[in-house]
Amino acid sequence: MxxxxxxxxxxxxxxxxxxxxxxxxxxxxxxxxxxxxxxxxxxxxxxxxxxxxxxxxxxxxxxxxxxxxxxxxxxxxxxxxxxxxxxxxENIRVIFYDQEIFPKQLRSIPEPPMWLFIQGNLANLHNRSVAIVGSRKATEEGLWLTTLVVAAMAKGGLVSVSGLAEGIDQKAHIDSLRFKIPTIAVLGTGIDSNYPKGSEVIRAEILANEGTIVSEYLIGQSYSAQNFVRRNRIQAGLAETIIPVEWKVKSGTAHTVNFTKEYNRFLVMPHLPNTVDNDELQLVRSYPLGLTFCVPEHSGALIDFIFHPYDKLTHVVESGEGNNQIQMDI
The missing domain is CATH 1.10.1470 (Protein Yjbj; Chain: A;)
Structure with a gap:
């Protein structure tokens, strides 16, 4: 056979x-x-x-x-x-962990998905990607920072990843569509479920624009708090860099940040001038692969890091900056 x-x-x-x-x-x-x-x-x-x-x-x-x-x-x-x-x-396919077409970056994480249900462009799962995540109750500042990050990716070559949740996640997908960036929505329910309510239009637009819908949950499976935690590990596992633009240390996004650290992915947090040096910024800076960027002043450095994170890592290590850690505020 x-x-x-x-x-x-x-x-x-x-x-x-x-x-x-x-x-x-x-x-x-x-x-x-x-x-x-x-x-x-x-x-x-x-x-x-x-x-x-x-x-x-x-x-x-x-x-x-x-x-x-x-x-x-x-x-x-x-x-x-x-x-x-x-x-x-319904153009839903399933791929298994042991198949060659399964994303390599997910094979290496602890407790990897054993399968993925997929709608849309499978190739996106194999391309370099950046996860943009954050609060469901987004502020104007958070939405603005999301647009800035996604617009920074517009020169091409990267895929955006988020979770289709209300707030920052949906903003990341919508801005990706606006700037013609392929986007991946990782669900916390079965792929045949439209959750959250009202997300059907965004899903359809993602698929119509060479994007991808992904879930490891079974057909017809509903949501739960634990499902969303597990979903977050896939977002962190797929991406090269994870950018939590607006979040709290005790929140759903914090799980994604923790997975980012566990998987040794790059962690980036942009912030506006005069932002209070809060727990979130301090946590990102304390991580050896974490960077915070004050924008718009250092938007250029943020863009450069998003596209060339390993070059930045080499520069810091070779120059001895930050005690061999990428943790300085740029």
Whole structure:
């Protein structure tokens, strides 16, 4: 069996298992992390192994005879095919961790996604990207800083990443569309869910302009606080540089900042003149790969860093600035 055929069958089996009542994200994630094939699980003749692996108790009618067990698996496969076709009609595809087309930068993070549901341009996931994130309750200052950061990326070559949430995230996507920058929206729900309410228009515009919608959550899966925390690790994992433009140390965005530090990504925070030296600025400066920029005075330096962060890192280390840490306020 060639690779393409193997993954086609694995995808159908994955959809089939999702259709079983009581089987959720965590169960399937653990199975995939153990390198158990979804297709092999459905093909097994041993229903006890099936039950144990899925932590599921089958109805007696499904296992009362060999014939009933085979029929159960056939019916399950049909449901998988139907769901796969439905997703295909909606231009939703799924890629797995072990496929060559899976983003390399996500393979290296702790507890990586075992799969990604994708709508739109897959190539964006392999290009250099900058994540712009922040508060749902954005101020005029935060929105202005978001526009500045996104506009700085307009000369091309970078992809923006955000989470489609109200406030800073949606502003980052809207400005990316305005400046013709490909943008990736990483969801905290199943990819077929329109959350937050009213985001359908932005989603459609992202897809119409060579952007990408991404989620690791199962079809039909709703939101939860924990889902958004896990979502934030994908934003930090995809991006080369993460820019929290408006946030608090005790907030959802703080999780993204923490993942940024854990993954050794660059962390950048722009701020306006006369901004109080708050906890957020101090936290960014305390991180060896963190930089704060006072704008608009140092907008040029901000733009240069966004496009050439490794050059800046080499300059600081070689010159001995900042005790070998990129933590000075520029």
């Amino acid at each position: 060639d690779k393409n055929e193997y993954w086609k069958l694995e995808i159908v089996a994955f959809y089939a298992l999702q259709s079983i009542h009581g089987i959720g994200f965590r169960t399937l994630y653990k199975i995939a992390a153990k390198k158990i094939s979804f297709r092999d699980l459905i093909k097994t003749d041993d229903y006890l192994y099936f039950e144990k692996t899925l932590r599921l108790k089958l109805e007696d009618s499904a296992i009362e005879s060999e014939e009933s067990w085979e029929q159960y698996k056939k019916d399950l496969w049909v449901r998988g095919v139907e769901l796969a076709r439905k997703c295909q009609r």
